[in-house]
Amino acid sequence: MKVERVLAVGAHPDDVELGCGGTLALYRRMGADVVISSVSCGGKGSKELSKEETIKVRREESERAAGVIGATYICLGLMDSEIFEDLKNRAKMVELIRKVRPNLIITHSPSDYHADHRTTSVLVSHASYIATSFKFKTQSPSLPWVPPVYYMDNYLGVDFLPEEYVDITDVVDTKKEMVLQHKSQFPHLKERSGEDILEDMLILARLRGRQSGVKFAEGFRFFHSWPHVRTYRLLP
Numbered sequence: 001m002k003v004e005r006v007l008a009v010g011a012h013p014d015d016v017e018l019g020c021g022g023t024l025a026l027y028r029r030m031g032a033d034v035v036i037s038s039v040s041c042g043g044k045g046s047k048e049l050s051k052e053e054t055i056k057v058r059r060e061e062s063e064r065a066a067g068v069i070g071a072t073y074i075c076l077g078l079m080d081s082e083i084f085e086d087l088k089n090r091a092k093m094v095e096l097i098r099k100v101r102p103n104l105i106i107t108h109s110p111s112d113y114h115a116d117h118r119t120t121s122v123l124v125s126h127a128s129y130i131a132t133s134f135k136f137k138t139q140s141p142s143l144p145w146v147p148p149v150y151y152m153d154n155y156l157g158v159d160f161l162p163e164e165y166v167d168i169t170d171v172v173d174t175k176k177e178m179v180l181q182h183k184s185q186f187p188h189l190k191e192r193s194g195e196d197i198l199e200d201m202l203i204l205a206r207l208r209g210r211q212s213g214v215k216f217a218e219g220f221r222f223f224h225s226w227p228h229v230r231t232y233r234l235l236p
Contacts, residue, residue, distance in 0.1 A: 003234055005033045007102035007147070009093075009124050011083060011116035013042040013062040013075075014182040018201050019152035020106050021175035022168025023218050025069045026236035029171075034071035035100045038062060039093075039120050044080040045185060057184050065181035068174060074100075083116045085123050091138055093127035098140035102147050104234050109151035109221060111159045125149055125223055148230055149223035157204050162219025165212035166235050172205060172216040 006027050010016040016024070016036045024034050042058035043051040059075060066073040076092050083089070097105070107124040108117040130136050131143045154160040168175060179198055186197065208217040220235060222228075 001103070001230075001232055001234065003027060003030070003032050003103045005035070005100060005102045006104050006106065007035050007037065007097065007100045008106040008152075009037045009039065009096070009120060011039050011108060011114065011120040012045070012080060013038045013040075013058045014065070014179065014185055014197070015108070015117070016106075016152075017065050017175070017178040017182065018155075018197060019108070020218055020220075021069075021178045022171045022205070022216070023106070023166045023220075023236060024071060025171040025174045025178075026166065026168065028069045028071065030236060034066075034069065035074060035102070036062070036066045036071050037074040037076065037096060039076045039083050039089075039123070040078045040080045040116065041075050042080060054184075058182075061182045061184060065178045068178045068181065081116060083119045083123075085119055085126070089123060090127060090130065091136075093123045094131045094136060095138035095140055097127055097131040097147065098138060098143055101143060105147045105149045106152055106220070107149065109154050109160055112154045113158065121151065125225070128223075128228070146227050148228050148234060150235065151221040151223065153204060153208070153219045156200055157207060157219070160219065160221070162208065162211070163222055164220045164233070164235055165208060165214075165217045166220070167209075167212070167214040167216070168205065168218055169209065169215040172202075175201070175205075
């Protein structure tokens with residue numbers, strides 16, 4: 001099956017680029033439309049800037065990162081560490097899926113390290129089915145199909161055993177360029193928790209590549225729930 005539209009949903013700006021940027025670059029090469037969405041606006045992602053300034057910076061960074069591969073960026077506008085699965089947020093996620101009308105969705109694993117990541121995983125997984133409900137009203141019409149959902153790798157691969165791999169060797173530099181657009185986060189995360197997001201991304205890509213017999217790869221798991229299951233491969 002040809003994948004024409006892909007929706008990648010992360011909790012925060014930069015999550016998608018780190019988790020599946022290479023795979024999204026490959027989808028764009030194949031001619032698919034790609035939408036990158038963050039549930040939160042990243043307003044707490046700076047020690048020095050105000051919330052409003054941080055939101056502006058992180059939106060600009062996210063738009064540049066999406067622009068590297070010709071993707072579209074959409075932010076749902078929640079605040080970091082304030083993502084919960086309630087009716088209001090469920091409706092926002094359902095509307096996002098209905099608006100994009102994807103053939104495939106990529107999001108966080110339910111076992112990832114951050115509470116926002118785990119809640120985003122639940123929001124997306126549930127909304128992917130609810131988006132087909134005629135009686136659950138949002139601005140866009142209901143979907144006539146249930147999009148398959150794939151979970152991207154956990155940070156540094158902790159508690160994540162891939163079921164499928166995507167060879168990103170040819171686009172790893174593109175993925176690096178996407179991650180580098182989020183330059184505000186390099187000093188912020190280094191000071192806060194010692195993270196080097198670019199180096200950590202490359203470490204994991206090399207590990208998944210080694211596991212699958214290529215130089216660099218991304219790992220994924222599938223949302224094993226009826227009616228999301230397919231008999232054919234959808235990843236590049």
